[in-house]
């Protein structure tokens with residue numbers, strides 16, 4: 511045989527192997543599903559969750575949506591192997607089912623983002639033929655199984671996330687009005703608020719948290735990248751502090767586990783507040799007897815310390831929650847709160863899957879997602895720097911390359927420019943880019959305008975007054 515026909519044979523065998531795998535997975539071949547079944551311990555799960563678990567299992571979702579899944583024997587056939595690896599790589603970029611399976615087994619809340627993504631693929635019947643192989647599993651789910659899973663999604667939302675004030679039409683939506691308030695110690699909030707505006711937290715008394723996160727400008731500085739002490743330029747755009755309390759972690763790459771840990775960063779950052787050492791800050795604050803008295807009363811053990819300073823600031827930040835946007839009022843039944851165009855914008859927002867990442871009360875902050883899922887965002891933009899690695903910088907896991915904590919869309923009309931690199935100067939451009947790079951659609955100008963109009967209704971109230 512000629513070399514070329516040998517290659518053709520090998521590719522043919524590979525594709526057959528691949529199809530065989532897909533076929534076997536589609537048939538729900540029991541022997542392929544040992545991985546989870548053998549470990550499954552569903553005693554804690556309610557009946558519907560148990561059913562959902564078995565549907566995932568029997569349809570092989572875990573092959574492509576878990577890391578290091580065990581592959582059937584023909585997965586070693588060349589080409590088949592490559593095709594499968596490519597599928598798995600793509601699958602894992604968008605959805606990892608491991609945590610979900612664990613949560614079901616342990617009767618813990620399943621992430622709102624996972625529920626939204628699942629709902630989206632279950633509802634989506636506009637399957638393009640070229641993606642048939644990638645989407646083969648869908649042909650396998652019977653209508654009954656699909657309905658069971660959709661009911662399960664509703665059940666989970668009812669249990670953990672649905673706001674009882676929302677009208678029935680939007681009750682089970684992935685996006686919910688802001689209704690959570692966080693329990694705080696009022697005296698610590700007051701101290702934290704003072705510290706938030708206190709320039710003594712910087713090396714030369716020129717920069718406060720509020721310099722870059724002014725509460726009168728949407729919690730941001732409107733610069734492409736922030737300017738810190740002595741005019742130093744940072745590498746990345748400043749996100750808003752409003753509703754940051756809802757974030758799973760803090761910073762674009764999530765390197766701070768919570769608000770208190772985050773608040774420890776800027777004072778020591780040489781490009782932000784450049785204080786040099788905590789002792790330097792403590793020495794300055796120590797001379798302020800009124801302030802010292804507050805610390806001593808609230809933190810008798812620590813006095814003025816890194817711990818007490820960051821703890822008070824974090825306590826204050828828990829109050830930076832912005833409920834009662836026009837959109838929230840609309841969800842709760844005020845039909846006149848949104849214009850026709852804005853309502854159409856919300857429908858388009860959902861139809862274009864925006865809510866699969868911008869989920870929950872804060873419409874973001876709950877997951878790390880790849881920037882450029884459907885297009886080479888960084889290649890097209892050029893000048894790639896370290897901060898563009900995103901979550902990878904924290905985990906060093908290749909699967910986290912270019913992943914960013916999804917920004918909140920609350921008050922987004924007030925927080926231009928957009929994205930971690932400030933590449934989108936207007937909301938219209940951000941919407942256009944998102945559709946292109948995250949969803950894979952080119953929106954018409956009229957759809958962009960409607961979605962933008964909708965996003966402008968997400969501006970909420972702070973201390974009872976609309977943010978400006």
Ligand code: HEC
Pocket residue numbers: 535565566569570571572573574575597598600601604605627628630631643644645647651863866
């Ligand atoms: C053969 C591999 C494979 C199997 C098996 C598979 N998927 Fe996927 N899945 C993919 C790929 C590839 C993508 C990314 C799709 C894309 O790029 O459009 C994906 C994407 C997804 C997404 C994310 C969609 C989004 O919009 O974010 C969900 C949710 C999902 N799959 C659920 C499932 C479920 C549930 C099952 C089992 C019933 C399953 N998948 C089985 C390959 C697979």
Ligand code: HEC
Pocket residue numbers: 706711717718719720721722723736737738739744746747748749750751754757759760761762763769772773774776777781782783823915
């Ligand atoms: C010089 C400008 C500057 C100063 C001063 C500053 N920040 Fe920031 N802040 C930023 C930038 C830029 C980021 C994003 C950095 C990153 O993600 O790598 C950020 C991120 C944050 C975040 C994370 C938000 C999110 O969605 O992840 C919070 C919260 C925050 N800052 C609060 C504070 C507090 C509290 C202070 C004072 C102790 C402070 N900042 C001082 C510029 C600044």
Ligand code: HEC
Pocket residue numbers: 859862863864865866867868878879880881883914915916917918919922925927928929930931937940941944945948949961
């Ligand atoms: C697959 C997840 C995903 C989907 C789907 C998605 N987004 Fe995003 N969105 C992100 C991520 C991640 C960022 C941050 C990207 C960055 O900074 O590089 C972002 C940023 C944004 C921003 C900028 C916010 C800011 O403060 O910088 C807007 C506006 C936005 N998205 C709107 C949308 C709209 C509208 C849709 C639907 C057309 C959508 N997104 C779909 C993940 C997603």
